[in-house]
Amino acid sequence: MRNVASASIEQLINSSIFACMRKAIFYGLILALLIFALKTIEYKFLVRELPIEIYIGIIAVMFSVLGIWAGLKLTRPKRVIVRVAQSPFVLSEDNLKSTGISRRELDVLELMAEGLSNQEIADRLFLSLNTVKTHTSGLFIKLDVKRRTQAVQKGKELRLIP
Amino acid sequence: MRNVASASIEQLINSSIFACMRKAIFYGLILALLIFALKTIEYKFLVRELPIEIYIGIIAVMFSVLGIWAGLKLTRPKRVIVRVAQSPFVLSEDNLKSTGISRRELDVLELMAEGLSNQEIADRLFLSLNTVKTHTSGLFIKLDVKRRTQAVQKGKELRLIP
DNA sequence: TGCCAATTCATCCTTTCGGGTGAAGATGAA
DNA sequence: TTCATCTTCACCCGAAAGGATGAATTGGCA
Numbered sequence: 333m334r335n336v337a338s339a340s341i342e343q344l345i346n347s348s349i350f351a352c353m354r355k356a357i358f359y360g361l362i363l364a365l366l367i368f369a370l371k372t373i374e375y376k377f378l379v380r381e382l383p384i385e386i387y388i389g390i391i392a393v394m395f396s397v398l399g400i401w402a403g404l405k406l407t408r409p410k411r412v413i414v415r416v417a418q419s420p421f422v423l424s425e426d427n428l429k430s431t432g433i434s435r436r437e438l439d440v441l442e443l444m445a446e447g448l449s450n451q452e453i454a455d456r457l458f459l460s461l462n463t464v465k466t467h468t469s470g471l472f473i474k475l476d477v478k479r480r481t482q483a484v485q486k487g488k489e490l491r492l493i494p
Numbered sequence: 495m496r497n498v499a500s501a502s503i504e505q506l507i508n509s510s511i512f513a514c515m516r517k518a519i520f521y522g523l524i525l526a527l528l529i530f531a532l533k534t535i536e537y538k539f540l541v542r543e544l545p546i547e548i549y550i551g552i553i554a555v556m557f558s559v560l561g562i563w564a565g566l567k568l569t570r571p572k573r574v575i576v577r578v579a580q581s582p583f584v585l586s587e588d589n590l591k592s593t594g595i596s597r598r599e600l601d602v603l604e605l606m607a608e609g610l611s612n613q614e615i616a617d618r619l620f621l622s623l624n625t626v627k628t629h630t631s632g633l634f635i636k637l638d639v640k641r642r643t644q645a646v647q648k649g650k651e652l653r654l655i656p
Numbered sequence: 657t658g659c660c661a662a663t664t665c666a667t668c669c670t671t672t673c674g675g676g677t678g679a680a681g682a683t684g685a686a
Numbered sequence: 687t688t689c690a691t692c693t694t695c696a697c698c699c700g701a702a703a704g705g706a707t708g709a710a711t712t713g714g715c716a
Binding site: 629 | 695
C-alpha cells in the first residue's frame with residue numbers, strides 16, 4: 333500500500349514538471365509574439381497619435397491580463413485530499429420499515445451476523461430454539477434470501493447491521 | 495448528507511466571493527501604484543537614455559510577472575475531492591500463508607462468502623459436493639471456526655476475501 | 657373493548673452442514 | 687525416486703438449519 337502511494341506521487345511530480353515546462357515554453361512564445369505584434373503596430377499607428385502614458389497603460393493592462401491568464405493556466409489545481417472515514421454506522425430506519433423486519437428479528441439478525449448458531453442465539457436472548465428459528469424464518473422471507481450467510485450479507489447492504 | 499454538502503458549498507461560494515473582491519481591490523491598488531511609480535520614474539531617468547523598445551519590454555515583463563503573481567494569489571486553491579473509496583482489496587499473502595489455506599480452499603471461501611450452499615459451490619467450481627465439504631472442513635480447521643458464517647467473518651478480517 | 661401485529665413456543669419433516677475417515681491421482685520439491 | 691501436499695471424491699452419521707403450520711400470550715391502537 334505504501335509503495336503504491338509513493339509511486340503514484342512520484343509519477344505526479346514528474347508529470348507535473350514536464351507539463352509545467354511545456355506550458356511555460358508555450359506561454360513564453362505567446363508573450364514574445366505579443367511583444368513583436370506591439371512593436372509592429374507601434375510605429376505604424378499609435379505612437380504619434382496618442383500620448384505615451386496611455387500607450388504604456390494599455391501595454392501594462394494587456395500584460396497584466398496575459399499574466400493573470402497565464403498564471404491560472406500554468407498551475408495545476410491544488411489538490412486537497414478529503415478522506416471519507418468509516419461512517420460510525422447508523423441503522424437505516426427506512427430499510428427497517430420497508431422490509432418490515434421487527435425489533436426482535438433484528439436482534440436475531442445481529443447475533444446471526446456474529447456467526448452464532450440458532451441455539452447460541454436462543455441462549456443469549458433467553459429464548460427457545462424454536463422461537464429463534466421462527467425469527468430466522470421471518471428474516472429470510474423479509475430479506476428475500478435462502479440462507480443465513482445471505483441474510484447477513486443483505487443485512488449489511490441494507491445497513492441494518494454494522 | 496445532502497443538506498450538509500450544499501450548506502458548505504454555499505458557505506464556500508460566499509466566502510470566496512468576498513475574498514476575491516478584497517483581493518481584487520488589493521491587487522488593483524498595487525497595479526495602480528506600480529503604474530504611477532513607472533510614470534514618475536519615466537521622465538526622470540529612463541525615457542531619454544534607453545530606446546523605447548527596451549522600455550516597453552521592461553514594462554511588459556514587469557506586468558506579466560505581476561499578472562502571474564496576482565493570478566496565483568487571486569484564486570483560492572481548486573478543490574479536487576479525492577474520495578478514498580473502497581480500497582481495491584489486496585489479498586493478504588501473509589495471512590494466506592500463516593493460515594495454510596490452499597488456493598482451492600480460498601476459491602471455496604469466496605463463494606461461501608457470497609452465501610452459496612455447498613451444493614451451489616460444487617456446481618460453480620465443477621466439483622462434487624463431497625469435495626466442497628472437504629474444503630470447507632479444511633477451512634474451518636485452518637480458520638479455527640465452527641460455522642461458515644464465522645469463516646466468512648474471519649476471512650474478511652484476515653483480508654482473504656473482499 | 658376488540659382487533660392486529662409481535663412475540664413466544666411447539667411439532668413434524670426435509671435439507672444442509674459439519675465431523676470423521678479413507679483413498680486415489682497429480683504435483684512438486686528434496 | 688520418494689515423500690509431502692493438494693486436490694479430488696466417497697460413505698456414514700449426527701447436528702444444525704430451514705420450511706410449514708398451528709397456537710397461546712402480550713401490548714398497542716382504534
